[in-house]
Amino acid sequence: MRTILLIACVYAVLSIVTFAAFASDKRAAKRGRRRTPERTLHALELACGWPGAVLAMRLLRHKSSKRPYRTALWIIIAIHFSAWGALTWIWIN
Numbered sequence: 104m105r106t107i108l109l110i111a112c113v114y115a116v117l118s119i120v121t122f123a124a125f126a127s128d129k130r131a132a133k134r135g136r137r138r139t140p141e142r143t144l145h146a147l148e149l150a151c152g153w154p155g156a157v158l159a160m161r162l163l164r165h166k167s168s169k170r171p172y173r174t175a176l177w178i179i180i181a182i183h184f185s186a187w188g189a190l191t192w193i194w195i196n
Contacts, residue, residue: 114151121152125159125166132165141172148179 124147128139144166148156156176160167167173 114154117147117150117152118155118158121147121155122159125156125163129163129165141166145175145179148176149182151183153180153183 124139131138
């Protein structure tokens, strides 16, 4: 049970960090300042921050119109769900 709580905390913290990175990038875009590289945003998503990215795309409307970006995000989400499915399979058996 502690493991599940720890994993949930990791996802929550990294989602907050990712959401903040999206907000910062959106602010920089509006002000014509230096942007956060997409590679960095995707790395945060891959490191368990994808829920924050999805929320930021919906609430901030940032990166939501860029199809290649959305495709990469959905691939990252699929990786996470596949990994959780495999781990669940291992834990059950």
